[in-house]
Amino acid sequence: MTREAVVTPPVREVPVPRLPERQRAPRKPSVAVWKFSSCDGCQLTLLDCEDELLAVAGAVELSYFLEAGFSSDGPYDLSLVEGSVTNEADRRRIERVRAVSKHLVTIGACATAGGIQALRNFGDVEEFLSIVYASPRLVEALGESTPISAHVPVDYELRGCPITRAQLLEVVLAFLHGRRADVVASSVCSECKLTGNVCVTVADGMACLGPVTHAGCGALCPSYKRGCYGCFGPMESPNLPAMIGGLNRRGLDDGSVVRLLRSFNAAAPQFQAATQALIEMGECPT
Amino acid sequence: MGSVVIDRRGFELLIAALQSRDYKVVAPTARDGAIAYDEIGGVSDLPAGLTDEQEAGSYRLWCRDDDALFGYAVGPQSWKRYLFEPKTVVFRAQRVERVGFVRAGPSDAAPRYAFVGVRSCEIAAIGIQDRVFLGGSHADPHYRARRDAFIVAVQCGEPGGTCFCASMRTGPRAEAGFDLALTEIVAGDRHEFVVEVGSSRGDDLLGQVPSRPADSSDLGAARAVTDSASERMGRRLDADGLPERLAAVLEHSHWDQVASRCLGCTSCTLVCPTCFCSRVSDTTDLKGLEATRTRTWDSCFTLGHSYLHGGSVRSTIRDRYRQWLTHKLSTWVAQFGTSGCVGCGRCITWCPVGIDITVEVQALLAPLGPGRPTVSPGAGAPVEPAAPAEVPR
Ligand code: SF4
Ligand code: SF4
Ligand code: SF4
Ligand code: SF4
Numbered sequence: 001m002t003r004e005a006v007v008t009p010p011v012r013e014v015p016v017p018r019l020p021e022r023q024r025a026p027r028k029p030s031v032a033v034w035k036f037s038s039c040d041g042c043q044l045t046l047l048d049c050e051d052e053l054l055a056v057a058g059a060v061e062l063s064y065f066l067e068a069g070f071s072s073d074g075p076y077d078l079s080l081v082e083g084s085v086t087n088e089a090d091r092r093r094i095e096r097v098r099a100v101s102k103h104l105v106t107i108g109a110c111a112t113a114g115g116i117q118a119l120r121n122f123g124d125v126e127e128f129l130s131i132v133y134a135s136p137r138l139v140e141a142l143g144e145s146t147p148i149s150a151h152v153p154v155d156y157e158l159r160g161c162p163i164t165r166a167q168l169l170e171v172v173l174a175f176l177h178g179r180r181a182d183v184v185a186s187s188v189c190s191e192c193k194l195t196g197n198v199c200v201t202v203a204d205g206m207a208c209l210g211p212v213t214h215a216g217c218g219a220l221c222p223s224y225k226r227g228c229y230g231c232f233g234p235m236e237s238p239n240l241p242a243m244i245g246g247l248n249r250r251g252l253d254d255g256s257v258v259r260l261l262r263s264f265n266a267a268a269p270q271f272q273a274a275t276q277a278l279i280e281m282g283e284c285p286t
Numbered sequence: 287m288g289s290v291v292i293d294r295r296g297f298e299l300l301i302a303a304l305q306s307r308d309y310k311v312v313a314p315t316a317r318d319g320a321i322a323y324d325e326i327g328g329v330s331d332l333p334a335g336l337t338d339e340q341e342a343g344s345y346r347l348w349c350r351d352d353d354a355l356f357g358y359a360v361g362p363q364s365w366k367r368y369l370f371e372p373k374t375v376v377f378r379a380q381r382v383e384r385v386g387f388v389r390a391g392p393s394d395a396a397p398r399y400a401f402v403g404v405r406s407c408e409i410a411a412i413g414i415q416d417r418v419f420l421g422g423s424h425a426d427p428h429y430r431a432r433r434d435a436f437i438v439a440v441q442c443g444e445p446g447g448t449c450f451c452a453s454m455r456t457g458p459r460a461e462a463g464f465d466l467a468l469t470e471i472v473a474g475d476r477h478e479f480v481v482e483v484g485s486s487r488g489d490d491l492l493g494q495v496p497s498r499p500a501d502s503s504d505l506g507a508a509r510a511v512t513d514s515a516s517e518r519m520g521r522r523l524d525a526d527g528l529p530e531r532l533a534a535v536l537e538h539s540h541w542d543q544v545a546s547r548c549l550g551c552t553s554c555t556l557v558c559p560t561c562f563c564s565r566v567s568d569t570t571d572l573k574g575l576e577a578t579r580t581r582t583w584d585s586c587f588t589l590g591h592s593y594l595h596g597g598s599v600r601s602t603i604r605d606r607y608r609q610w611l612t613h614k615l616s617t618w619v620a621q622f623g624t625s626g627c628v629g630c631g632r633c634i635t636w637c638p639v640g641i642d643i644t645v646e647v648q649a650l651l652a653p654l655g656p657g658r659p660t661v662s663p664g665a666g667a668p669v670e671p672a673a674p675a676e677v678p679r
């Protein structure tokens with residue numbers, strides 16, 4: 001063997017045979033956005049990303065279905081679903097959305113956990129209707145607000161109330177390029193530490209749900225010296241009894257703990273189980 | 287290189303000399319109710335006249351009755367933040383027409399740091415991370431590029447309520463691992479620093495500052511500062527034979543007991559000056575023309591840390607707490623030849639529910655049997671019942 005024969009090509013340049021750009025991408029992926037019961041906050045996040053998405057020289061074909069309208073044009077490569085299911089029409093529509101979607105990603109606390117409107121799950125909807133509305137008959141509502149995953153299979157859930165722009169872009173990019181999204185499910189505490197926040201629980205004695213809450217906001221509230229409100233819902237392995245014990249020892253009574261946990265993610269299974277257990281112990285008003 | 291004495295003005299000149307040599311000077315500063323490291327412009331940015339009160343799950347700042355510049359223990363995070371940054375770009379790759387992917391960067395030059403106010407436990411922790419990042423056959427280039435920081439140590443006079451360096455034999459007096467080491471002497475009108483020299487570049491820098499040679503009474507006063515600190519450690523831990531003793535209690539029921547209190551929140555690992563775990567993720571830009579590989583701090587308290595195909599090996603908080611404690615105090619020794627704990631107490635102070643490594647070890651190692659002291663569910667929780675917590679609104 002000659003000396004030259006063992007010389008290896010530089011490893012940093014991996015030749016990949018490529019076709020010209022136009023032939024490589026014959027069809028743009030179609031992305032549909034669907035709204036169910038929600039405040040539109042997550043869609044606003046999406047609108048906020050549009051510059052980036054459209055900058056990809058039309059990388060995606062974007063269709064919005066803002067209200068109850070439904071177009072049977074499909075199928076869609078990716079459906080982003082905002083909102084929870086709160087009435088019979090929603091329930092039927094989400095099944096049709098699923099049927100025309102290759103991938104279905106739910107965005108935000110409403111779609112992933114039922115949202116703030118799931119507070120109704122703990123009360124009597126008939127009673128609310130009679131008190132709040134002049135003509136309760138005109139309101140068509142189910143007794144509970146439920147997440148999309150309670151009705152159809154969901155491929156990916158993106159948390160937050162609202163979702164964050166960076167995570168939404170990351171999920172869409174991951175989908176476009178066929179890779180795994182860089183989104184983690186550890187606690188907000190981990191984001192506080194990455195950011196360099198001084199912990200408001202330890203240094204100020206504030207109530208903070210960060211230890212049981214899913215990361216994703218970049219520890220926004222603690223960065224502004226507020227305790228976490230839990231708007232990303234439960235983290236991957238939340239220890240609610242330990243969290244409640246900690247809050248109690250810092251002077252928060254069970255009633256306050258229930259109010260803290262019953263907000264945007266009140267009906268997330270772990271949060272709901274914890275508040276129900278506290279109420280069943282009979283030590284706090286509902 | 288004998289010890290010298292400088293006064294407060296001399297200390298200001300010392301910081302200015304570092305800055306004139308293009309060092310980015312990082313030191314303790316008061317912010318958000320704690321004393322945390324940050325870049326400083328000068329000595330006036332230091333937390334003069336402040337001290338800290340640390341307990342399990344609790345940290346408070348108080349005023350001192352003197353103007354000491356270093357009258358407190360270590361704060362929320364360590365120098366790890368600067369040497370092993372929370373997020374690092376490992377490399378970028380660009381797609382190039384007809385060539386494929388070409389590596390591009392990272393091109394960022396490492397900052398030239400001077401760390402001022404490095405405590406003995408932290409020097410020990412840096413020594414431990416040196417073994418982790420530089421010791422094996424693959425030295426970490428990112429860490430290595432930052433590791434040349436100029437180190438001005440400060441000998442501890444006010445151990446924190448959660449400090450136990452004396453038990454771990456890592457403090458409170460630093461004997462090596464610094465360029466200069468200061469002992470602050472504050473008594474009446476006297477405000478001076480006894481300075482020990484640990485390197486030739488330290489000696490060189492000190493040459494730019496007016497000083498007088500330290501006499502035996504200065505050296506005695508400096509020694510007395512750390513001797514007294516040793517006596518006032520907030521915590522202690524019987525470290526003898528810990529690796530073996532802990533390896534013998536892996537199935538102890540107390541692990542379940544801690545797991546019932548532990549939030550699995552990762553705080554203890556991320557504030558620890560020796561924990562080194564990270565995760566690596568790949569992202570792409572919009573057009574798919576550039577890929578970035580990023581390293582981000584991770585913790586054995588996340589499910590991702592032990593995720594193999596199909597699930598996490600350490601699925602319960604019990605498994606994860608046990609991994610953490612036994613890695614720090616037991617298996618680290620087999621892996622790197624030192625303990626993974628230097629007794630800085632951060633994991634105790636910054637645990638949101640005040641879980642205390644020294645208390646848990648004691649409970650795990652207490653002799654089994656009917657007479658075994660039990661730890662109540664509230665143990666390790668902050669002792670102060672405190673004013674009602676502020677509820678976020
Ligand atoms: S402020 Fe809240 S989220 Fe941040 S570390 Fe403390 S407890 Fe965790
Ligand atoms: S552990 Fe020791 S060296 Fe570290 S801050 Fe406390 S007293 Fe100082
Ligand atoms: S385990 Fe705790 S006390 Fe030990 S070095 Fe880490 S943070 Fe400090
Ligand atoms: S204790 Fe956990 S986070 Fe720390 S170095 Fe060990 S495995 Fe990593």
Ligand code: SF4
Pocket residue numbers: 547548549550551552553554555587636637638639640641
């Ligand atoms: S020991 Fe404390 S800081 Fe560590 S994970 Fe458990 S609750 Fe969090």
